[in-house]
Amino acid sequence: MGPTIHDVARLAGTSKSTVSRYLNGQKVKKETQEALERAIRELNFHRNANARRLVMSKTNTIGVIVDDISNIFYSGIIRGIEQVAKLKGYNCIFLSWTSNYNNEISFLNLLYEGQVDGLILVSFRKREPEDLMKIKETTYPVAIIGDHGEMDGLFSVDVDNAAGVADIVAYLHGLGHRRVAYIAGPAHAAANKYRLKGYRQAMERLGMTYNPDLVVESDWSNQGGYEAMKRLMAVRGFTAVIASNDETAIGALRAAQEQGWTVPEELSIVGFDDITISEWVYPSLTTVRQPFLEMGKQAAEGLFDKIEGTNRFSPVSRLLKPKLIIRDSCGQIEAKD
Incomplete structure (x- = not known):
C-alpha cells in the first residue's frame, strides 16, 4: 500500500485536515506549504483519485x-x-x-x-x-x-456543409462555368445530404441549370471517384466537376487525366475537406477546408x-x-x- 495523507501529515508535522485543504487547493501558511511539499516529495505521495471522486462527486x-x-x-x-x-x-x-x-x-x-x-x-x-x-x-x-x-x-x-459547396459553385460561376457536374457521397454520411443541397440551391440561385444526369454517386474513396468520373465522361456536357470530398476528387482527377483531359485547361475539378495530399497532387486541388x-x-x-x-x-x-x-x-x- 502506498503512503497516505496520514503519513504526509506525520512527516510534515501537521494535521490530516491541513493536508486535505492543501491538496484541494486551499491556502495554508507558507512554512506549512513548504513542509507539505517536502513530505510529498520524500514519500512520493499520490492522491487516491477514486477516493477523491467519491468525496467530490466528480471525476474531472x-x-x-x-x-x-x-x-x-x-x-x-x-x-x-x-x-x-x-x-x-x-x-x-x-x-x-x-x-x-x-x-x-x-x-x-x-x-x-x-x-x-x-x-x-x-x-x-x-x-x-x-x-x-x-x-x-x-x-x-x-x-x-x-x-x-x-x-x-x-x-x-x-x-456548414451546404455553405461550403455553395461557395464552390459561386467560385466556378465566377470563372465562367455554367455546366457543373457533381459527385455525391454515400448515404450513411450525414454531410452528403447537405453538400448536395448546397450544390442544388446554389445552382438555382445563380440561374444555372440542374441536370440530374450530371450527378453521380461515390463511396468517398479514390476508386469511387475514379469510377464516378468515368460515368460522367460518358455523359459529357460539363466543364467543371465538384467532388464531395477530396479522395473522390483525386480519383476523378486521375480518370480525367488518363482519358487525356487536361486540368484545368479543359476541365476544372474541386474537392472538399482539404486533406494533406490535396496540396500535393498535380495540379494541386482547389477544395474546402473544415474548421x-x-x-x-x-x-x-x-x-x-x-x-x-x-x-x-x-x-x-x-x-x-x-x-x-x-x-x-x-x-x-x-x-x-
Whole structure:
C-alpha cells in the first residue's frame, strides 16, 4: 500500500485536515506549504483519485466518443477538445464505439455510472432519431459533433456543409462555368445530404441549370471517384466537376487525366475537406477546408457550460463556416449564359 495523507501529515508535522485543504487547493501558511511539499516529495505521495471522486462527486474527466479512432479528420477535433479541457483542469478519455460497443448511445452509461462528468459524441455518420431523442432527454452533460438530425433542443457543433459547396459553385460561376457536374457521397454520411443541397440551391440561385444526369454517386474513396468520373465522361456536357470530398476528387482527377483531359485547361475539378495530399497532387486541388480545431473547442466549451451550470450556451446547433482554398485545379473559361 502506498503512503497516505496520514503519513504526509506525520512527516510534515501537521494535521490530516491541513493536508486535505492543501491538496484541494486551499491556502495554508507558507512554512506549512513548504513542509507539505517536502513530505510529498520524500514519500512520493499520490492522491487516491477514486477516493477523491467519491468525496467530490466528480471525476474531472470527460469522455470523447468517436465512431472510428482511425479517422484522420478527428485529430483536429480532438486537439480542440483537449485545449479546452486542459484549461479547465480536466482529463480526456477517448473511446471508439465501433471497437467497443454496437453504437455510440451505449456510452451514456459512462455518465450514469459516474465514470465521467460529461460526454462529447463525435461522428459524421447519420444518427438515428431514437438515439438523438435519448441524448436530448438525458439530464447529464452531453455535446454532439456531427449530425443532430435537425432536432431542436440539442447542443451540437458541425460544419456548414451546404455553405461550403455553395461557395464552390459561386467560385466556378465566377470563372465562367455554367455546366457543373457533381459527385455525391454515400448515404450513411450525414454531410452528403447537405453538400448536395448546397450544390442544388446554389445552382438555382445563380440561374444555372440542374441536370440530374450530371450527378453521380461515390463511396468517398479514390476508386469511387475514379469510377464516378468515368460515368460522367460518358455523359459529357460539363466543364467543371465538384467532388464531395477530396479522395473522390483525386480519383476523378486521375480518370480525367488518363482519358487525356487536361486540368484545368479543359476541365476544372474541386474537392472538399482539404486533406494533406490535396496540396500535393498535380495540379494541386482547389477544395474546402473544415474548421475541425474550432469544432472541437466549441463542443468542449458547450459541454463545460453544462457541467458548470453557467448556461452561457443554449441547446442549439452551431454550424461553423468552412473556407474555400483556391489552388490550381480550376481554370477560367468564357461564360456561355
